Amino acid sequence: MVDDHTGPAPELRSLLPDEWDSAYGTLLRAFGGPPEAEEERQLWRDLTEFGRFLAAWDGDRCVASAGAFSFRLTVPGGASVPAAGVTMVSVAATHRRRGLLTSMMRRQLDDIRSWGEPLAVLTASEPAIYGRFGYGAATFQLDAEIDTVRAGLTVPDGTDDVRLRYADPAEALDACEAVYARLVPGRPGMLARRPGWERLGLLDPESTRGGASALQCVVAERDGATVGYARFRVKPSWGPEGPNGQVTLSALEALDPAAGAALWRFLFDLDLTSSLLARGRPVDDAWQYLVRDVRRCRPALRDALYVRPVEVGAALAARTYRTPVDVVLEVEDAFCPWNEGRRRLSGDAKGATCEPTRDPADLALSARELGAAYLGGVSLTALAAAGRVRELRPGALAEATSAFGSDPAPWLPHGF
Incomplete structure (x- = not known):
């Protein structure tokens, strides 16, 4: 593959332990380059899970990075669900507008799916960036x-x-x-x-x-x-x-x-x-x-926390629902096309299933809206009022909104 800007495209691959300092330096520079205490730097190095972190290299220079911690996230109903905590995402200012971020997001979501983790989560330094990759603001x-x-x-x-x-x-x-x-x-x-x-x-x-x-x-x-x-x-x-x-x-x-x-x-x-x-x-x-x-x-x-369903069916089946729900969702997900299509979500406070179906859709929405509503802190009705969810069967929106809700409010206790 050849990059239109300066020749060969940067090489994207898993980060090796002896490359961590270079990648972390690139990350700090992308965030303005303030000095960081050694104890903080050492902690993040110790927490890095090599094999789950990517870096792009232009020759011997690290020019982009993206990692994913292996978390377990509480979902409505109390289950602890595997979730990839996306972190340390950066692109060097010298290599912007060359598709590096999109390439990393593509590779990362494919990896997360292969790891069997139904959710990806992140905190966004710039929220406008991540909606196009299917992440929705789920907690405040x-x-x-x-x-x-x-x-x-x-x-x-x-x-x-x-x-x-x-x-x-x-x-x-x-x-x-x-x-x-x-x-x-x-x-x-x-x-x-x-x-x-x-x-x-x-x-x-x-x-x-x-x-x-x-x-x-x-x-x-x-x-x-x-x-x-x-x-x-x-x-x-x-x-x-x-x-x-x-x-x-x-x-x-x-x-x-x-x-x-x-x-x-x-x-x-x-x-x-x-x-x-x-x-x-x-x-x-x-x-x-x-x-x-x-x-x-x-x-x-x-x-605070942005949520992205990596496997829609598995994610929706992993949580419970405040009131009984039986709706067919028409999901749009161009970035992860395996999620596209109709699924019937049936569940209550005891459990749920979410399987592909050919039945007519009751609600139409994208993966981003599902991510926003997933933890119960963002109302599907509010998203519909913004034109981001479409009701196709009268009554389906109220039914799903009630079912998706959560008491207490979802909350991310600390960043990553």
């Missing part, structure tokens, strides 16, 4: 900058029964991970952490603190058992009226409402602080209903 996250002095907080009964103690983040890691693991099956979008991924929550390079403290941890306990934890940093600040430090929340997980409220109250009440910055929280996070004045919290919504 809530950011907030809370005025802890004026927002106020009302906690539920039992909050005072929760004991809080400071703990070294590393020493408390096993107890915190046990809390996280218990929560994973209960919320779509959460990732079961494979060995090594627990280190992500402890990353604490001084260069990224922005003047804040080292990472701190508080553990919530009841009857000697850990029932929650919070990781955070504190940035001291003083103004003309006195102290106005800021708390930045890194993670907060709790097994019950009282434990969660105890942790939020602790963060609100930290001495010499007046604001709490919380990013990447679930859109139905409890703090919104604990505060007395949500307007003092400046909530903001943004996209």
